[in-house]
Amino acid sequence: MKPSVIDLRSDTVTQPSAAMKQAMCEAPLGDDVYGEDPTVNRLQEEMAALFGKEAGLFVPTGVMSNQLAIKAWTSPGDEVIVERESHIFNYETAAPSMMSAVQLNPVAGAGGVLAAEDVEATVRPDAYYYPRTTLVCIENTHNRMGGTLFPIEAMRSLQDFCRMRAIGLHLDGARIWNAHIASGTPLVDFGSAVDSISICFSKGLGAPVGSMLLGSRDLITRAHKYRKIYGGGMRQAGMLAAAALHAVEHHLPLLVDDHRRARTFAAALTQCSAFHVDITRVQSNMVLLDFSNATMRAAEAQKRLRDAGIEIGMGMGDMLRAVFHLDLDDSCLTQSIDIFTRLFD
Numbered sequence: 001m002k003p004s005v006i007d008l009r010s011d012t013v014t015q016p017s018a019a020m021k022q023a024m025c026e027a028p029l030g031d032d033v034y035g036e037d038p039t040v041n042r043l044q045e046e047m048a049a050l051f052g053k054e055a056g057l058f059v060p061t062g063v064m065s066n067q068l069a070i071k072a073w074t075s076p077g078d079e080v081i082v083e084r085e086s087h088i089f090n091y092e093t094a095a096p097s098m099m100s101a102v103q104l105n106p107v108a109g110a111g112g113v114l115a116a117e118d119v120e121a122t123v124r125p126d127a128y129y130y131p132r133t134t135l136v137c138i139e140n141t142h143n144r145m146g147g148t149l150f151p152i153e154a155m156r157s158l159q160d161f162c163r164m165r166a167i168g169l170h171l172d173g174a175r176i177w178n179a180h181i182a183s184g185t186p187l188v189d190f191g192s193a194v195d196s197i198s199i200c201f202s203k204g205l206g207a208p209v210g211s212m213l214l215g216s217r218d219l220i221t222r223a224h225k226y227r228k229i230y231g232g233g234m235r236q237a238g239m240l241a242a243a244a245l246h247a248v249e250h251h252l253p254l255l256v257d258d259h260r261r262a263r264t265f266a267a268a269l270t271q272c273s274a275f276h277v278d279i280t281r282v283q284s285n286m287v288l289l290d291f292s293n294a295t296m297r298a299a300e301a302q303k304r305l306r307d308a309g310i311e312i313g314m315g316m317g318d319m320l321r322a323v324f325h326l327d328l329d330d331s332c333l334t335q336s337i338d339i340f341t342r343l344f345d
Helices: 018-026 038-051 062-073 095-100 116-120 152-164 176-183 187-192 217-229 238-250 252-268 298-308 330-344
Strands: 055-059 079-083 103-107 133-139 168-173 196-200 211-215 286-290 319-323
Touching: 018 238, 038 055, 038 187, 038 196, 038 211, 038 238, 055 062, 055 217, 055 238, 062 095, 062 133, 062 168, 062 196, 062 211, 062 217, 095 103, 116 152, 133 152, 152 168, 152 187, 168 176, 176 187, 176 196, 176 252, 211 217, 238 252, 252 286, 252 330, 298 319, 298 330
Parallel strands: 079 103, 079 133, 133 168, 168 196
Antiparallel strands: 055 211, 196 211, 286 319
16 A cells, blocks of 8 residues: 655654564564574574574664674774774764774775775774774665675775784675675675674665674674673564564565566656765665755755655755655655655756
């Protein structure tokens, strides 16, 4: 059924399907704080195997997953290198400084991709008056860049450098599912190219709640302790884990439709004079509409669209960001193109 308001703000707005709700209600449950929830245990084991990691830890949110990784990899006073437009640097509320007592060193990557030479130039020398560089964090797909890909070859090159310098490499893979579908890279290859990875079930896959940290058994053991400290220990969490299992099994193949709709949407709007669309950056399920060189500001366009029945989010700078997701079908795509063309052509 076509929604009365077309919500392009994010792939986090999806609602659980009837089949997913049924799976949640039928899930066998236990107390996960005791390690006794069979559905959580199954999810952790299956995701670890899927990405080729030793162990996994189910957590409520992607922010918690990333922050547990930083906490488990670092000691107070260390420095973590991040891409300047990354989610960890921009949208996690300075959590590394508060929860891990580390500082972030942001480095600009080309389209969100950190090259090994960029990191090499940023790693601190071994002197007592410098912080110790212990971790590099990357993101795939890259949120603020509009869902762009971090190629597996670039990940492996960065991994080689980090291993040479005994620095951990963590991947914020909140939308790694999109990167997998868009690039054709096997999930296990992404897992093998980093030391730890955060994956999310509540974005494009459509689960209501849940992320997971994957890594070595030692890393997950350390993270498990801090999950409890951070308040992330859940009891009969198998209901949420069942939603995640259902999402991976049934919704992962559907991401190809989100990507197709994003490309179709972007191509249809290239002639609109009110904004610019860079087709080369439409690599997964997001489209950035750039108003920086236009007479109309993005905030004004956002209001016009809301009045016309489309909710859309602000992107980086003077941009709007359209995100295609599980709850939007081809009729929503056609209606969106019609509204945009009418308002901005």
